[in-house]
Amino acid sequence: MIENTPLVRKLGAFVALSDPELSVLASLHKRRRTFVAGRDLVHQGQSYQAAYILASGWACSYKLLEDGQRQIVDFQIPGDFLGLRSVLLHVSDHSIEPVSDIEVTEIHVADLLDAFAQTPRLATAVLWAASRDEAMVVEHLVDVGRRDAAERMAHFLLELGARLALVGLGNKDGYACPLTQYHLADALGLSAVHVNRVLRQLREAGMITFRDGFVAFDDYDQLVKFAQFDPSYMDHKGPILR
Amino acid sequence: MIENTPLVRKLGAFVALSDPELSVLASLHKRRRTFVAGRDLVHQGQSYQAAYILASGWACSYKLLEDGQRQIVDFQIPGDFLGLRSVLLHVSDHSIEPVSDIEVTEIHVADLLDAFAQTPRLATAVLWAASRDEAMVVEHLVDVGRRDAAERMAHFLLELGARLALVGLGNKDGYACPLTQYHLADALGLSAVHVNRVLRQLREAGMITFRDGFVAFDDYDQLVKFAQFDPSYMDHKGPILR
Structure with a gap:
C-alpha cells in the first residue's frame, strides 16, 4: 500500500x-x-x-x-x-x-x-x-524588484497559501504558519519594523490577519486583486502527463 | 560527426x-x-x-x-x-x-x-x-534584494562573463555584449540614469569598461573582490557524472 x-x-x-x-x-x-x-x-x-x-x-x-x-x-x-x-x-x-x-x-x-x-x-x-520551484523564485525576484511592500507581502502570503492547499495544509480561509516577522523581513527585503507596519495595514484594510501562528484570509478575493495574484505560475491545474 | x-x-x-x-x-x-x-x-x-x-x-x-x-x-x-x-x-x-x-x-x-x-x-x-539556471535567478534575487547598485552591476557583468567563457564567447579580458542600459536597468531594478552613473563609477575605479558593445574587464581580480563574486554557484568545475 x-x-x-x-x-x-x-x-x-x-x-x-x-x-x-x-x-x-x-x-x-x-x-x-x-x-x-x-x-x-x-x-x-x-x-x-x-x-x-x-x-x-x-x-x-x-x-x-x-x-x-x-x-x-x-x-x-x-x-x-x-x-x-x-x-x-x-x-x-x-x-x-x-x-x-x-x-x-x-x-x-x-x-x-x-x-x-x-x-x-x-x-x-x-x-x-x-521548474515550479524556479517559477516561484522568479516571482520572489519580481516581489523584491518591482512590487511595493504591501503588495509583495500580500503576494507572498497568497503564494504560500496556494502551495499549502495543494498538499492539504490550507484553504481559502487560511493556514497555520510558523514564520516570524524576521523570516518575512529576510525573504521580502524589508526590515522587521516595516513588516509589522505592512501586516497592520493589510489587517486594517480587512484583507488578511497574521496572528498567533495563523494566517487568516479575511477577504480572499480582495487580497488576490490587491496583490495582482495570478496563480497560473504555480501550475496547479492538474496533470499534463497522464 | x-x-x-x-x-x-x-x-x-x-x-x-x-x-x-x-x-x-x-x-x-x-x-x-x-x-x-x-x-x-x-x-x-x-x-x-x-x-x-x-x-x-x-x-x-x-x-x-x-x-x-x-x-x-x-x-x-x-x-x-x-x-x-x-x-x-x-x-x-x-x-x-x-x-x-x-x-x-x-x-x-x-x-x-x-x-x-x-x-x-x-x-x-x-x-x-x-538547476544552474535557478541558481542564477537566486543570485539575481540576492542582487536586487541585498547588493547595492555598484556591487550588483559588477556581480551581474562577472556572471555573464563566466557563462560566456563556458561556451567559448568570452574570457578574463571581456566579451561582446549587445545589452543596452535599458536592459541592465530592467534586470537590476535600477533606472537607466542610475545604470549610467554606476557604469561610470566602475570605469573610473579602473575595474570595468562597457563601451561600443564590449565589456572590458580592466582589473578582473579587483572586480571579483569588489562584487564578492564566488563563481561556485555557476558550477563550472567539470563533470560530476563521467
Whole structure:
C-alpha cells in the first residue's frame, strides 16, 4: 500500500503516477531523520550534501553575504525537496535551516538517478517540480524588484497559501504558519519594523490577519486583486502527463 | 560527426556525454528558425508553447506587471534553453524577447521526454542545466534584494562573463555584449540614469569598461573582490557524472 504523502500529492498535480512509479518513488525514501528548528541542515559551500524530502514542518533556504546580510530564497513545506538543486551542483549555493522542528527522509543522489533510468516519467515529474520551484523564485525576484511592500507581502502570503492547499495544509480561509516577522523581513527585503507596519495595514484594510501562528484570509478575493495574484505560475491545474 | 555546439559544451560541463547520448541530443534539434530583435518568441500566459535552444545571439526572459513595470529575469546566450521551464508548465509564466537577431532550433516536448526515456543521463544533464539556471535567478534575487547598485552591476557583468567563457564567447579580458542600459536597468531594478552613473563609477575605479558593445574587464581580480563574486554557484568545475 503506497502512502499518499505530500510529495505524491504534489507530483500527482503534474504527472498521473502509476503504481510501479509510486513504488520507485517510495523506494527513494531512506533514513527518516529529524532536525531541530534553527540548526542548518545544509551549509552554503558544502559539497557531497544529501537531499531530503520534507515530511513535516517548515524549512527555509537562504544565502548569506560576506557582510552578514541574509536573503531568504524560499520556504519549504511538506512534500518539497530540500537541497535537490545543490545535489546536482558541486557545492551547495545556499544554506537550509529548519523554521520549526522538522521530519525529513534522506534520498541518495545515486538512487535518484537510478530511479530516472527506471521511470523516465518520474524524471519529468521531478523536472516539473524544479521548474515550479524556479517559477516561484522568479516571482520572489519580481516581489523584491518591482512590487511595493504591501503588495509583495500580500503576494507572498497568497503564494504560500496556494502551495499549502495543494498538499492539504490550507484553504481559502487560511493556514497555520510558523514564520516570524524576521523570516518575512529576510525573504521580502524589508526590515522587521516595516513588516509589522505592512501586516497592520493589510489587517486594517480587512484583507488578511497574521496572528498567533495563523494566517487568516479575511477577504480572499480582495487580497488576490490587491496583490495582482495570478496563480497560473504555480501550475496547479492538474496533470499534463497522464 | 557530431557538432561541438554551445549546448554540447555546456552540458559537457556536467555530464561527460557519450556518442549515443550526443546523437539523441542532436536528434532533438528540429526546425532551424530565426527571430528578429525585440519581437517576443514566447508571451507570458501562452500555452502549448515550443522550447528552443539558442544557437546564436542573445535573448531575455521577463515578466510584465499589470502596471507596465518590467522585471528581466535573466538573459540567455548561445547554448541556453529558451522556454524549457514553461514547456513543463501549463502556461508560460514569462515572456522571451530576442535582444539581438537570433538563430534557434525548435525542440518538441514529446521528443525531449522520449529522449529522457532513451538516455536517463541526458535527463540528469538537463536537470543540471535547470538547476544552474535557478541558481542564477537566486543570485539575481540576492542582487536586487541585498547588493547595492555598484556591487550588483559588477556581480551581474562577472556572471555573464563566466557563462560566456563556458561556451567559448568570452574570457578574463571581456566579451561582446549587445545589452543596452535599458536592459541592465530592467534586470537590476535600477533606472537607466542610475545604470549610467554606476557604469561610470566602475570605469573610473579602473575595474570595468562597457563601451561600443564590449565589456572590458580592466582589473578582473579587483572586480571579483569588489562584487564578492564566488563563481561556485555557476558550477563550472567539470563533470560530476563521467
